[in-house]
Amino acid sequence: MAELQTLLLVAPVLGQSLSLLERVTVAGLLLMPLLSFLSLFLFGRKLPRHGDWLAIGFMGLSLTGALFLFSQVWGQTPLHSEFTWFLLPQPNGEVVSMQAGVYLDNLTAVMLVLVTFISLLVMVFSVGYMKGDALYARYYAYLSLFTACMLGLLLADNLLVLFICWELVGFLSYLLIGFWYQRQAAAKASTKAFLVNRIGDVGFLWALFAFFAVFKTFNINSAQALLATLPLQAEQGVMLLLGFGLLAGAMGKSAQFPLQVWLPDAMQGPTPVSALIHAATMVAAGVYLLARCFPFFLPEVLLTMAIIGVFTAFIGALAASQQQDIKKVLAFSTISQLGYMVMGVGVGAPEASLFHLITHAFFKASLFLISGIVIHAIQHAWHHHSNKILFEAPIDVQDMRNMGGLRMMLPLTFVCYGISAGALVGLPFFSGFLSKEALLLASVQWAQAGAGWQWLLPGFGFATVLLTAYYMARQLLLVFFGRPRLKLPLKSYKYSPRQEVSWTMLAPVMLLTVLSLWVFFSWSPLSSEQSWLVPQIASALAANSFFPANGHQAHISWILYLSLAMVVLGGALAFFTRQAVRAKQFTKPVMGWRYWLKNQFFLNEAYAFVVVRPTLALGRLTEKTDHILNYGLHAFSKGFVAISKLIAWGDRWVVDGAVQVVGWSSRQVGHLGRSLQNGNIQSYYLFSLLGLVALLFWLFY
Template identity: 35%
Template sequence: MMSSYALAHAWLIPLLPAIAFLLGGTLLRRIPYAAAWTAIIASTGSLLLALGVAGGMADGRITMAQPLIYKASWFSVPGLSADMGVYLDPLTAMMLCVVTLVSLLVQIYSLGYMAGDPGFARFYSFLSLFAASMLGLVIAANFIQMYVFWELVGLCSYLLIGYYFHKVSAREAAKKAFMTTRIGDFGLLLGILLLQLIFGTLDFAKLGLAIPAYVAQEGSALLTVVALLIFIGPVGKSGQFPLHVWLPDAMEGPTPVSALIHAATMVVAGVYLIARAYVLFHTLPAALTVIAWVGAFTALFAAVIAVTQREMKRILAYSTISQLGYMMLALGVGSLTASMFHLMTHAFFKALMFLAAGSVLHALHDTADIFKMGGLRRQMPFTFAAMAVGVIAIAGIPPFAGFYSKDEILAAAYAVSTPLYLIAVVTAFLTAFYMARLLFVAFFGEPKPENHAHESGPAMLLPLLVLGTLSVIGGYLGHAAGFGHWIYFGEAHTAPVNWLVAGTSMLVAVVAIALAWSIYGAGVIKPYQVRDRLELLYQLSYHKFYIDEAYAWLNRHIVNGFGRLLAWVDIHLVDGLVNLLASTVRASGAVLRRTETGQLQHYALVFFGAALVILLWITYAGHSLAMAWIGGGVR
């Protein structure tokens, strides 16, 4: 009964947090905890409905190939009509459960983390709008509906990253995120418009039938361009190279916001868009190749940077970029199942690590540098356990969640491309190393005298317990339930564990953790010795390969320089031409104005002068005519 009701009323899932946003921003604005509990109750309702939708998939009647779709006419103009609808299949159900669960846990956690904040009600209103926007994106039945919520997600990220708007760094980070993702959104919009021009529809179900037929008849050249334009949108939203630069700066927002952005909302929106439109990408090998290599490069690039970073949240941010690269790599090599499986497990352990980091920062009053921490495992044992679980999960140690999902990606890459597989393995080594480095430096060793850390309260620890449990068993449960039997492209499948790939990844992870312990735990290898031997690479990694500086130079010298050139053209050429025309008209008017004096004597003089001129001309002309006649007579 619950499942039937949830399937029929799935539109309530984004509507409930949207109502909480409206109430929290208006009627409950001056009653902070009422706004908070309204948001939590709304998210709880959305989670229960999402679980009901997932339960409705159990009988197998709703599948990836046979979705349940509700639609109503939204608007219609000549050449374009759009429906507002709900698109339900196992992929939608999984995303709804992940987004609502993480959103709810973040809101519960924020009761403790944001206590006493003057913008408490505003914060919860923004969280509710963020959840509503992402949930609306997930259930969208067509590209135009998805694009509306896609832009709302971008707006929410701007509002929450810049939540501490009194800080210059927060304002700049919010603007950076907003403008960088706009670049990707412009490409996405162009791709959507081209799809409309080619097929006359943006409906996912109709495109699923039309695209294969079009490729069979017309070829793939034009659609490859369209697919790559659409891919630019996820490059921006999901922090892929070279539009990844906004994601580390997004740490300026409150830590619960970081958990929400990195685990369940904005950054996974791009991966989800490609998965939802996979019928387009799967038919275009060239587009898939681009996606795979962009994902692989991003995964390795971000992992190399994370190795040398010192701020806890910034390390986690580059970890997110790297893991998103893994998800893109899986999509590029043709495994939608592996990508979505990793998206789900990553949501659990990445939200866990961000909330554990928030617990540390809350206790240490925002001391972010891990080398200014130390010995926290004794002062914050529960937080230490949560962070340790997250580190082991992301490193891919069995039976933790990351083992099953990451190894599916490695196996998919191994089956398609040896270079991509090797890049993924090296990335796995670096991931285990830098995450173990974070754990050993911050939580082991001797406590710093200036740090008086204490364990967080129940509101902050309960979400850690739930996410920690899911980070331990979530991957195994997904594998045992046959994740690929529910979420797939083409035919349902359940891939067995490739023990060659799994054994290699486990060995790589163990070696990386042991190396990190020998450097940052036991002190067998001194960090400065490694740094001195690899000084150039260290400086490149620590300064993030100077990508931000390159963009700043480009903006200052190229963009601003081009702007100054256009300003000169506007002032000296365009305005000069307009001013010349105006001056000519003004001078002509001044001359003509002198002939219109209104004095009778002046007019008489003009008439007399004109008559005299005409008389002289007639006399001269008559004389010339007479002379010509006489001359002709003489001849």
């Protein structure tokens, strides 16, 4: 009970209690998307035209609540409110009270604004993109519930509630990725995402057990306060289990090697869903978990985390460099950028990782929505020209080899793409430059403080910068430059003669593009040290700043120059290796190392050979064994039925028959004896004489 007593002592300093207005705001923040889900799911058929704006209105109210909480929390003392959830009896007879509640600090506040803002823009974009879909109302219902679960994950003050919301987010992603379930590819992709995430979640579940075994509570901040009072040396094995379990959960959700294979297939869902999942919700949850639980990681776990992160960043960029699908390039790019974030947590700079998570959310959401505009334009042009629906068209509207020259038809979209791509690549004056430099700086400092081999980590980090510049420049050239490769009228690409795309689709993209500039994140366009975000996030995590006490300008200087050199080299490599795409190249097979990169090093095939096929073979063997057992049981039961019928026949005809014969004989003898007693004396004499004759006959013969 000493730990519980200490917990009671430190609990009052974990945060101030929420006021009534703040409690109402938190409740409304969660209830608005839930009400939207219930309204659309139950009455969606009666609201075919207004269901979208109903969901958008509710999400707008949630964003308003998030902004209010941000104003109350940012730079202030955290807010904390909890209640008794349930009572847990112990083997020694004691009862432990399990608490659940809401914890609001700088990190939670900024993430709430980020999630609600991106969700709102995705919903507005979907008005034009999903128009006419048969399951239009259900789509918005799923989006609303997905956002509500993500908000619950952010607000949770303990790991158990976080895990529940974590699983709900995974389930809703299954529904959204497989939204067009009529397509076999979408159904398989959603199942794959669900199963791969469950692998990581098993590790998260073990981490929950280890967490409670050590701290006797699931409250993250209370457990962090107990770290200084517990003999963690004696609990090192359990702490390792805790750390690696949390890492496994994050590897599944944030698509880290070797569990990243589900994310490219998730592109089978609607493009706005891809923007939401890849920008600020599902994949961000893993990085958020690692950063929030950073104090609980031992050095061995952090080292593993850093290696996995930088390796994922590198191979993700390699795979992106050879993709032809416009959305798959961005999907592998997301894997690569998430690797950067995980690496940042591993080298001891979780605030830099979260800074990159926030900046990445805006420009990656913009890029995905722009890809949706491009796909929509190609689809519109083909439909307008050929008068055929999309699924009957003999072209792939997501293949970049069917594009080209779109800057002439979609000039505003092209400008937005260029700015967002510049942020992703890490050009100066864009937000991505600030957060990427922060991560590279943290990796260099980590390498300087460690062994010589640790310089491999920033080395792969800078190589990833080069690859990022290469695949984004390649995508830019294939999609927007050159001549249109489809022989279609240029005007057919536009939404209307005077408008390249509907404003419900273009306005969110333009807003996200503006937010990809540096000015919204730092006073200086070339230094993340002057960011107003990083110090506040660091204070929320109780982490030390990754900036050196002195001499940081020298570090930033050469890192800046080297990073810019990698960007220029990658862009030049893409420009000078560009090839004119002709129709015959569609059938030309990709060979050699390009084939390996395009197929993600055959990880899917390796899993199919090592895991899926043996599992299916075991399933078939089990099925056959089950059939054999069923046949044996059926034969055994039939034999027993035959024996029982034989026994029943013997019982009925032999046993019962013998008894009936005895009874019948006795009855007949009785009838005979009764017939002799007729009251006639002559008969009595006759019977006596016959008896005497019979007796004499027996005596003499």
